[in-house]
Amino acid sequence: MKERACDGVRPLLSAYLEDEVSAGERAAIEGHLLHCEACQKQMIAEQTLTNVLEEGRPARASTARRGWWRQAAAVAVFGLGILGLQMLLGPRPAYGSATHQFLSVAPAWLLQAGATTALGYTNHFELGTPGHSVSIDVSGVGALRATGPAAFELDGSSEGWKLVLLRGEVQAEIRPGGALFVVSSLGSRSLGPGTHHACLTRAFFEGQPGQEPARTPAQLFDAGVRAFFQGQDMPQAEACFRSAWEHPDASEDQRNQSLFYLSAALSRQERYAEAIAAAHTWLERYPADDSRAYVLFFDGVHHDRLGLRAQAEAIWSGLIEDYPDSDMVEHARAALGAAPDPQRPPARTGAAAGGKWQVPAASAPESGYCVVRMGLDSGAAADAAFLEVAGQAARFHGAGDGGIVDFDGADFDGLRQELQRRRPAQVLFVVKPQDLDVDLHRRILLLSAQLDPDAFPDFTFGYFTARDGACLRELWRRTEEVHRAGLSAHTWIETSVRTGAKSGVVAGDIPELAEAAGFQGSGLGFSIVESDPEVLDFARARLADLQQAGVISMTGNGDPQGVWLFDDRRNIDASKHWDFAPGKVGYDPAGEMPRITADFFHALRLQSPVVWSGTCHSASTGRVFVEGDIVSTFGRTQGTTVYELQPQESLGLSLLGAGAVALLAPIASNHGYAVLNETEFALEQGASLGAAVKSTWDDVFLQAGGELVLELHGSMPAAAEDVMQGGGANRILIGDPALAPFRPTAHPLEQVEVRNRGEQGFDVLVTWKEGFHPKAWDMFGGDRRADWRILARVALEDGMLPPGTVFTVDGRVTDPQGNELPYALAHAAVESHAGRRTLFLQANAARERVQDHSALQASFQVRW
16 A cells, blocks of 8 residues: 555544544545654544544534635735735535635735635634634534634534634624533633633633733734724724734744834834834744745845845845845846835944044942842742852952952842942952853843943853852852962863864964963864764863863864764754654754763863853753754754753763863854953953953944844844844853953964053054954954944043043054055954953955955044
């Protein structure tokens, strides 16, 4: 017997479970189920629903569910309208009637779609299109109304009418003497006379008549659609769509459609930055949705209307490449061929040469050390070690018990006010690993920049955590030891993941500045398995080398559990992804995705090294938000999904447990290139570890112009997050922010000098010699057309740029032969921190025009 394909099997599963298929069909179905996991899941779902239908009901003859009609519907957005096709229902005995309605494209009013159809004894309704609604009159029962997206069945029997709710919501007006039995996978419930809102929530199926909320997500969405298309009332439409999106009982389909149209309503109000933010959230949450090309096209339109022409063109070009068959391609081509509108504001790339800047007003200088105990309970035995270490840290740094603040993890306004009052220079957050996540860190980072008038974070900070109390005590013991005696070794080991070559050791492969600072060492190059099938054997043999290191610098793609030793292009191959399930995280039965996981480090005895990591999520210690960058090993998700990482599987906690004194790494996605800049800053400045990670945050805030936007899970920002800036913001320190294990070292390739200082100005001369300059890439900048830069941090002495001063900057960048290079001033900003003031100067150019000129000289004239 030939096995059936999925499309031939799934419509028969219900009949198969109810023993209403022929012997030949049964053999074909069972043969298919042997190897098709998707149809196995569908059968389980059908069986679950069948069990629910039968639970608590008298035995009766089964009625096979049939007639899964599908609508052909195309959704267009932002003024393109909604198209709908009427569901085709064949002639049936008249047990009532159903009338379908669809929103017309133009004019925007409800159009009755053909004749009323008769109800049969078995009816299936599939409302896949927003704006498609159906009104049903059930003889002897009452009236039902539903608006898409929704799916349900309405079946009659000798005992009455049964509504099987599969998706969405149904409003029921039950007449006196009428009754309706509602069932779903969540339970069952009998409805008597009155108004009811049947929805897929446990509250509905466990509640009593009349207890349902007044406005359900479906009602809110329906009201939004009417306001958008009929009333042209965009503020009202926005309010309805936003409420539906945020409704705790909204299904994922309802959230999808509500967010989709929320962006449209914002666009119609010319609030383009907010429309971009909503669209980007939608694109992230629904990567497989058929409407992506529409959303991308208007994402480009919104960028263009904000004057961001280059970004708009990049979006449209990507649309053409990624969705060549979409009907939006011609619109994108037309948009690319249009000349920029002269009425649009110019792209914001910073002040031009000669522009005016202002030094922020004076504020009280930061000083001292503060310990924040986060969510710790003095009555809980599991918290005892965390409380103990918090006290030890405060006393060690001279803050005493008065330097300790208790924070519940939720009252951020209260925390900000307390830190505003204290104005510490350094803050240590002592936190249990399960309470540390990216949203907590992002809130603290944004808060840290709100204590004085400048645009930058106002204190350095780190988190102090470990897998358990014993490990935390040991981590603090090592911290005190390094404070007193310095690093145990001047060996620097770099690990990286590479392609096209066998794994190997590269002697002397350490940064030039590290060598100038007195370090010696080597590089461990791990190849991806496609290039070196024996890479795991190499890793097991050579990771012991890390036990001799004083500094470990790790790069390579990865996830919270480990570093990937496979081709990361697997991340974009949807055929190799599975739906997320906690038990399948790291699922790799064929050995195609080898990783250096946490357990590789459990047996190591590190000698208190500082560890830098560029591997995404390698600082995750508990709550992990599963997103697209780790789909290869964690699985695909729809919407916000949390994985509770266990301490023993955390890569970051394993490094600390093996003996590291500190970890500087990302708590979510990032670009590992940041490691190069942080290590250079720490070595050149002799900076504390808190200042080292703050140097990345400073760069992020500088490029954002002080208006950094960071998205938090479950909320929508007022504007779109820049993905690179978000990655930089995700970097954290697990360790003492005051720990400063390096002495200042002159950079062998870079020099910054202040010359011609006078009462009304000074000059800054920046000289870069031939060689590699990590900071030359403006990785967090917003203008990808000019992402090559020269950046200088200038220490300001007394009398240089006093607070409140308005100043100008002119500059010129040349090669060693004196030829001018096409750089333009992008940023000039002053930061005050811990009694020191720093002037940031940055000039940018198009990479292709200057990348070959690594040796250069920039002269800036600062005047007031």
